[in-house]
Amino acid sequence: MYLGYALRKMARELGLEVKDGVVCGIFKRYAVSMWEGLSGTKTFSISAKFDDKLYEKLDKDFSELEYKYQRLLYIRFMDDTLTAEFSDNPGTMKQFRNCFFDVLSILDQYDIPDADICPKCGLPMYGQGVWSMCEIIGSKICLYAHEHCAAAMEREVNRQLEIGKRTPVSKEQFIKDIKEAYPEESIKEIEKAYKEIEAEQNPGKRYLPGWIGALGGCILSAILFVVLCLMDSGSHYSRGGGLSLVACCGGFIIKKGYDLTKDTYGKKRCFTIIIMTVLYVFLGVLGIAVVQEAMAMNQFNTVPEGISIVEECRLYIHSGIRSVLLDKGRFLIGLIIFTSVSLFIIIVDLYNDGDRDERMRRKRLQKRK
Numbered sequence: 001m002y003l004g005y006a007l008r009k010m011a012r013e014l015g016l017e018v019k020d021g022v023v024c025g026i027f028k029r030y031a032v033s034m035w036e037g038l039s040g041t042k043t044f045s046i047s048a049k050f051d052d053k054l055y056e057k058l059d060k061d062f063s064e065l066e067y068k069y070q071r072l073l074y075i076r077f078m079d080d081t082l083t084a085e086f087s088d089n090p091g092t093m094k095q096f097r098n099c100f101f102d103v104l105s106i107l108d109q110y111d112i113p114d115a116d117i118c119p120k121c122g123l124p125m126y127g128q129g130v131w132s133m134c135e136i137i138g139s140k141i142c143l144y145a146h147e148h149c150a151a152a153m154e155r156e157v158n159r160q161l162e163i164g165k166r167t168p169v170s171k172e173q174f175i176k177d178i179k180e181a182y183p184e185e186s187i188k189e190i191e192k193a194y195k196e197i198e199a200e201q202n203p204g205k206r207y208l209p210g211w212i213g214a215l216g217g218c219i220l221s222a223i224l225f226v227v228l229c230l231m232d233s234g235s236h237y238s239r240g241g242g243l244s245l246v247a248c249c250g251g252f253i254i255k256k257g258y259d260l261t262k263d264t265y266g267k268k269r270c271f272t273i274i275i276m277t278v279l280y281v282f283l284g285v286l287g288i289a290v291v292q293e294a295m296a297m298n299q300f301n302t303v304p305e306g307i308s309i310v311e312e313c314r315l316y317i318h319s320g321i322r323s324v325l326l327d328k329g330r331f332l333i334g335l336i337i338f339t340s341v342s343l344f345i346i347i348v349d350l351y352n353d354g355d356r357d358e359r360m361r362r363k364r365l366q367k368r369k
């Protein structure tokens with residue numbers, strides 16, 4: 001993970017370590033971690049065995065903090081961690097720092113177990129705790145616990161996710177599975193969940209596979225790309241500005257197209273969207289050459305008279321391809337620039353979507369040698 005100067009500096013001041021791009025260590029009596037998100041966030045977290053009742057007690061204090069610090073997106077308890085996330089802008093670091101010390105002084109008023117107590121099993125770690133960065137459905141938590149306790153949590157979460165995403169074979173089986181994984185859940189609640197899943201799985205029939213929707217989005221994006229780039233530069237695609245950047249957002253239309261026809265998440269979806277993004281930019285850049293040729297041919301009256309529309313289009317395409325071949329360098333440079341920008345935009349977006357049907361991933365943080 002990437003860690004900028006500001007957090008590195010704060011780590012040094014607090015006497016914390018940086019492991020795999022994450023600040024972590026024991027500060028005062030708290031297991032503290034800090035990191036930066038790809039989408040422009042800064043987060044600090046305290047890992048401890050928090051009392052269940054603590055959240056209700058702290059609710060008011062937290063909403064006051066969220067009010068006091070404009071950059072604070074949220075502060076909440078998640079799986080034995082207290083996590084505060086900030087949007088990263090100029091001036092965020094000052095709020096981040098002040099809020100961090102505010103939170104510590106709030107926690108000081110309560111009897112929070114020492115950092116050396118494992119949040120999972122409640123036993124002392126005698127300094128043998130490991131730091132794990134866990135990622136689940138797009139959100140991250142940083143945990144300081146026994147290695148075997150963290151590994152057990154990972155297995156348990158994934159087991160529950162596995163059960164949760166399994167297509168219910170029958171209502172009876174579903175109730176039995178869920179009751180096993182969540183013994184405290186009432187039958188009535190499970191029946192309600194079953195109905196919800198059933199309704200979600202049949203949201204009206206889908207007649208087309210996802211790639212057809214993505215291809216539709218791809219063609220639409222290519223057309224918009226040609227129009228926007230030509231409007232932007234007048235005659236030359238390699239001199240793009242604002243509209244050309246908008247033209248590079250075609251990946252979103254492709255994603256929409258895919259999701260409209262097939263609503264499944266995972267690797268196949270990412271792969272289809274990325275391939276179609278490369279294709280639309282290629283068609284778009286080629287399309288610009290064709291349209292430019294067509295405009296030039298009409299301007300200089302070089303289109304033979306009396307030919308059909310189809311013939312005429314064939315002539316434009318032929319001429320466009322020939323102009324591309326005559327100036328391959330310019331075509332390739334345009335293609336590389338636009339493909340990189342478009343891919344960057346859609347990959348960041350897909351990354352933020354999170355792999356919704358993936359498992360929880362845990363990474364044990366280690367000091368780089």
Ligand SMILES: [Zn+2]
Nearest residue numbers: 118121146149
């Ligand atoms: Zn433990």
